[in-house]
Amino acid sequence: MAFFRRRSTTNRVPRQPAPRITLRSADLPAAVPPEPPETAGSPEVLLARFARPAGALACWAQLRAAAGPAAAPEVRRAPDGTLWLRASVPVELGAGVVWASGGSPYAGRPPVPVSPADRVAAPDDDALAGFPPVPLIELLAAVPARLRESVATRHELLLLINGPLANHVIRRAIGAGAEVNFQPVVATRRSASAAGPAGAAGPAVLVRVLRAGGLPRSLVRTLARLPQAVVGESPGTDPRLVVALDHRLPIDPAELLAEIPPDELWVLGGAEGGSWSVRRSGSGWFSADELYSARGLAAAPALPDRRSKFVPKDIRVQLVRDLERGGRPDAVMIDESDLDDLRVYLTGRPLGETGYLTPGPGGFLIQEPGGLVGDVPFGRPLRRIGPGGLFVPDGFRLRPAIPASGRQTLFAVAPRAAVVVSEGEVRRFDLGNAVPIWSLWAAELPEVRTEVTGRAAEVLLRLDILVEARPSAPTPDSERELAGPERAELHRDALIAHNDGDPVRAAGLLQQAGDFAAAARLLEAAALRRDAP
Amino acid sequence: MSNRAELLERAAESYEKASLPLDAGRCYLAAGLVLRAAQCFENGGERETAAAAYRKGGAAEAAASIFIELGRPDDAVACHEGVGDLLSAGWVLALHTGRTAQARALLSDATFATTAGELRRALGLSLCAARLRGDPAELVRVVERCAAELPSISPLEARADVRDWAVQVADQVGRHDLSARIHAAAYHARVPNAVARWRGWAAAMLGDTFGVPDRPLPNED
Numbered sequence: 001m002a003f004f005r006r007r008s009t010t011n012r013v014p015r016q017p018a019p020r021i022t023l024r025s026a027d028l029p030a031a032v033p034p035e036p037p038e039t040a041g042s043p044e045v046l047l048a049r050f051a052r053p054a055g056a057l058a059c060w061a062q063l064r065a066a067a068g069p070a071a072a073p074e075v076r077r078a079p080d081g082t083l084w085l086r087a088s089v090p091v092e093l094g095a096g097v098v099w100a101s102g103g104s105p106y107a108g109r110p111p112v113p114v115s116p117a118d119r120v121a122a123p124d125d126d127a128l129a130g131f132p133p134v135p136l137i138e139l140l141a142a143v144p145a146r147l148r149e150s151v152a153t154r155h156e157l158l159l160l161i162n163g164p165l166a167n168h169v170i171r172r173a174i175g176a177g178a179e180v181n182f183q184p185v186v187a188t189r190r191s192a193s194a195a196g197p198a199g200a201a202g203p204a205v206l207v208r209v210l211r212a213g214g215l216p217r218s219l220v221r222t223l224a225r226l227p228q229a230v231v232g233e234s235p236g237t238d239p240r241l242v243v244a245l246d247h248r249l250p251i252d253p254a255e256l257l258a259e260i261p262p263d264e265l266w267v268l269g270g271a272e273g274g275s276w277s278v279r280r281s282g283s284g285w286f287s288a289d290e291l292y293s294a295r296g297l298a299a300a301p302a303l304p305d306r307r308s309k310f311v312p313k314d315i316r317v318q319l320v321r322d323l324e325r326g327g328r329p330d331a332v333m334i335d336e337s338d339l340d341d342l343r344v345y346l347t348g349r350p351l352g353e354t355g356y357l358t359p360g361p362g363g364f365l366i367q368e369p370g371g372l373v374g375d376v377p378f379g380r381p382l383r384r385i386g387p388g389g390l391f392v393p394d395g396f397r398l399r400p401a402i403p404a405s406g407r408q409t410l411f412a413v414a415p416r417a418a419v420v421v422s423e424g425e426v427r428r429f430d431l432g433n434a435v436p437i438w439s440l441w442a443a444e445l446p447e448v449r450t451e452v453t454g455r456a457a458e459v460l461l462r463l464d465i466l467v468e469a470r471p472s473a474p475t476p477d478s479e480r481e482l483a484g485p486e487r488a489e490l491h492r493d494a495l496i497a498h499n500d501g502d503p504v505r506a507a508g509l510l511q512q513a514g515d516f517a518a519a520a521r522l523l524e525a526a527a528l529r530r531d532a533p
Numbered sequence: 534m535s536n537r538a539e540l541l542e543r544a545a546e547s548y549e550k551a552s553l554p555l556d557a558g559r560c561y562l563a564a565g566l567v568l569r570a571a572q573c574f575e576n577g578g579e580r581e582t583a584a585a586a587y588r589k590g591g592a593a594e595a596a597a598s599i600f601i602e603l604g605r606p607d608d609a610v611a612c613h614e615g616v617g618d619l620l621s622a623g624w625v626l627a628l629h630t631g632r633t634a635q636a637r638a639l640l641s642d643a644t645f646a647t648t649a650g651e652l653r654r655a656l657g658l659s660l661c662a663a664r665l666r667g668d669p670a671e672l673v674r675v676v677e678r679c680a681a682e683l684p685s686i687s688p689l690e691a692r693a694d695v696r697d698w699a700v701q702v703a704d705q706v707g708r709h710d711l712s713a714r715i716h717a718a719a720y721h722a723r724v725p726n727a728v729a730r731w732r733g734w735a736a737a738m739l740g741d742t743f744g745v746p747d748r749p750l751p752n753e754d
Contacts (some may be wrong), residue, residue: 500725504540507547516551523544530537 022304046094047106050083054250055102060139061251062097063087067510069258075139076131084128125356136259137266138198141191142273143250145239153214154233158242160187160267160276161229162204168338168378169223170288173209176219176395177321180288181208183280187267190275200269206278208267208285216395218374218381220245226377227345229268230276246271317410319423322397329381329394333365333420333427338378339364343440350376355437358418358497360429365418366437369494369506369518382420389418389431389499415500431496436488483524487513498522538564545569555579558586568592574597588612599624606630612638619643620654627664628701629656637661649691652679656702676711678702680718692724700734709738716745723750 050056056075060420064072066089073087087094095114098105105114111122123131135227159169164181173180187204209215209223223231224245232242235253240260243249247270259325260266263295265278275505289445334342355368366373374381381394387404398421402410411426418429452460490513495504503526510519545560548753558573571586580599587596593616597609606629613622627630640657656679659672679699686692696719703711716731728749735742 340643474736504543507543511547516547517556520544520547520551520553520556520560523540523547524556527537527540527544527560527563530540 015393044088044107045090045111046087046089046091046098047128048085048094048098048103049081049106049120049122050085050101050103051137052102052162053083056083056085057139057143057250059085059098059101059103060136061255062101063089063094064255065252066093066097072259075134075136076128077134078123078131083134084123122263134467135190137190137268137275137277140250140256140266140268141198153217154220154245155212155214155218155230156208156210156243157215157223157233158239158267159207159209159223159226159229159231160185160204160242160273161207161226161280162187162202163228163285165204165226165228165341167208168341169207169209169226169229172222172380173207173219174288175393176216178209178211178215178219181210181285182206182288183283183285185265186279187276187280188279190277204276204278206280207288218394222374222377223382225375230267230273232258232267232269240265244273262361270337275279284529285395291384317402318399319392319396319421320399324396330373330384331377331382331418331420332373332379333363333382333391334366334376334379335363339440342366342376342378342437345376345378346437347441349375352437354491356492356513357437357440358416358429358431358434360420361427363427365420365435367495367499369491369498369510369515369522374425380422382497386501388413388415388501389429391418391420393422400521416496418499429490431499432494434495436491465483491515542566545573548571558582562586569595584608588615591616593618594621597621601625601629620645620650620657622711624653624657624698627660628705633664637665647691648686649695652682652686652695653698656698660702660705663706668705669708672702672706673708673711676708676715680714683715683718683724684722686722689723689725692719692722693726696724696727696730704738712738720746721750 037378048056048059050059060073060075063085067073067087071088073085073089076084076086078084085098085103089470091105091114095105095107099115104118104120105505106112109115110124113122114122126279161169170180170182183206185204186201188201189198191198209219228378230242230244232244232247234241235243235249236257238257241253241256242265243253247268249268255267263279265280267273267276267278269275346355351366351368351372354522355366355372358365358367366376366379382391384391385398385407387408390407390411392398398407407413412428413419416431418431420427420429488508494506494509494513497503497509503522507519507522507526510516510522541560541564542665545557545564545566548554548557548560554573554577558577558579561567561570561573567586570598571583571590571592574580574583580603580644582605584596584599587599595708597612600606600608600609600612606625607650609625609629610622613619613625619639620643620671623636623643626636626639630636638656640654640661645651645654652675655675656672658674659669663669663672674743676699679695682731683692683695686695696715699715700712703709703715712734716734719727720731732745732747735745
């Protein structure tokens with residue numbers, strides 16, 4: 001159903017209704033409501049019954065806009081689940097809004113249905129007062145948020161994270177050149193979901209990520225995919241209301257802001273993230289830059305002294321920020337501590353099937369020939385600058401620029417190896433050690449049992465007598481699907497070929513493995529690179 | 534080392550094998566293979582992009598037919614005019630727009646090389662005349678002439694075209710009797726697939742296939 005938006009003042013329904021004509025039949029049954037009260041024009045109590053929260057919310061917004069913030073309607077939930085809305089508005093105005101929102105209006109004292117066709121009796125005042133009130137945020141949480149397509153540049157994001165994921169987010173955002181603040185909060189879940197029941201409260205972290213010139217798209221996309229987190233932005237300027245990215249509020253945010261308690265913040269995360277009311281701890285924002293500059297992530301420190309005689313002594317090769325070159329990463333480097341998170345995250349995702357994990361000094365390199373690694377929300381995204389498998393962190397470049405042959409000499413890039421240049425260190429990964437990512441969770445298989453026992457064996461024995469065993473025809477080679485290990489071998493060779501700067505050969509190997517989409521992506525990327533100067 | 538266009542073409546072929554026609558279309562387009570791109574876009578359901586690509590590749594007929602399906606006859610007319618095909622442009626104007634006078638002007642200027650072309654022009658002009666004067670006498674005459682000349686038209690594909698054009702014109706003025714006569718003539722002229730087309734037309738237009746033959750004429754040896 002359509003939601004109501006606050007109307008402009010030009011077409012607002014007048015507070016004072018026009019004179020009206022009441023038509024009544026003389027011989028209607030007793031269910032006909034009595035003549036409406038004589039106090040027409042002055043505010044009176046209007047009750048409305050709604051089966052669905054969306055209707056109640058629409059009616060709430062419309063009546064509040066018409067009657068003013070002081071007379072905001074209240075909503076209560078009856079034991080049978082129906083919602084009762086009570087407002088002080090003229091019946092002439094209110095009944096129409098209620099009908100249009102899909103509810104049934106009641107007026108008078110005691111309240112009787114405005115429509116003679118409605119047979120459901122209204123609760124009396126005492127019964128109504130006994131129903132639990134439904135806070136606005138619970139009403140909002142019960143209404144599915146609408147999706148909104150947006151490619152606008154974001155300057156500020158607010159994330160509500162419950163769990164150790166906060167550290168990943170902060171590191172990743174700082175790595176992308178953003179300014180990061182955070183504060184500990186207490187978040188109360190307002191919508192029941194698979195992750196937990198409504199009403200559960202617990203500690204969480206509110207993270208604010210901002211950058212004056214706009215946040216890199218790759219960062220926004222990565223953060224938006226995080227599990228166990230709501231990533232949103234504030235509609236308008238007031239940060240007390242956060243709406244998940246690409247979602248749209250069903251009603252005007254200005255109406256909501258007045259309803260949010262002053263010490264609270266509402267985070268509306270749609271069906272996946274859930275809706276939360278957040279109480280700040282009063283500590284204010286901590287700046288994450290101070291915490292993390294000690295790790296040298298924000299600065300641009302010097303590389304280890306691996307200079308050859310061709311580089312003059314007084315020039316130091318440095319990694320410097322270059323956000324313009326950020327884009328889809330070619331690989332991701334994760335620490336050992338991230339491995340468990342990665343295992344949980346990748347289970348069942350396509351990258352888990354086609355990606356490769358190469359163990360190396362103090363970490364792992366994740367690569368995928370088809371370019372799916374951009375989806376990994378953990379670790380450090382890397383960009384291949386070549387020659388061969390030479391990587392730098394995504395969003396960085398070497399200064400001064402060194403030609404390919406120089407880079408090969410300086411960083412000792414060899415075939416079948418990946419070299420990752422990061423702040424203060426160079427790590428080398430032997431691609432011969434690469435294992436499929438799925439081996440992370442398939443490493444320990446239970447014992448495979450093949451014998452048939454019990455009644456199953458009896459059945460088979462009986463069938464042996466009845467059915468003559470017939471040898472099955474061998475499958476011709478052309479129709480045979482590649483076995484898992486063969487495909488894995490082809491994928492690994494493709495990865496090595498790709499790292500060695502031969503995407504055409506890598507694509508050929510992927511095509512042999514039957515992975516045509518990944519092969520096509522490689523070929524297209526290779527063609528586009530050939531475009532570049 | 535392969536060049537850019539070659540790589541893009543290979544990428545496109547690989548996308549096609551992966552059942553990703555829109556990605557394939559994008560690569561073919563970047564490789565300059567416009568008509569193959571158009572086919573991919575059409576397979577992927579991006580008919581508007583497909584029509585634009587067909588037009589760019591000079592396949593005016595294919596582009597125009599998509600534009601007509603999309604309810605954009607003016608673009609279809611522009612496609613035909615772009616390659617100098619006044620006959621088709623006038624035909625689309627007469628059949629799919631209300632601009633009868635403009636259609637008649639284009640059809641009058643159109644040149645044709647074959648009997649089929651001449652019949653198509655006559656059909657279009659007779660439809661314009663029927664619309665302008667409100668009298669289908671000329672149209673009836675031309676459709677009957679089509680029915681009479683159908684067996685002498687060659688090749689067989691041209692016969693099928695004349696049959697289709699005549700049926701379209703007759704249906705436009707609600708003369709299903711004339712359409713049925715043309716279908717019968719096509720049946721006797723051994724136009725390929727004549728039975729299926731006749732039965733399909735009868736089912737759609739008349740709601741019944743009673744009396745329509747259900748198999749082709751036997752071969753005369």
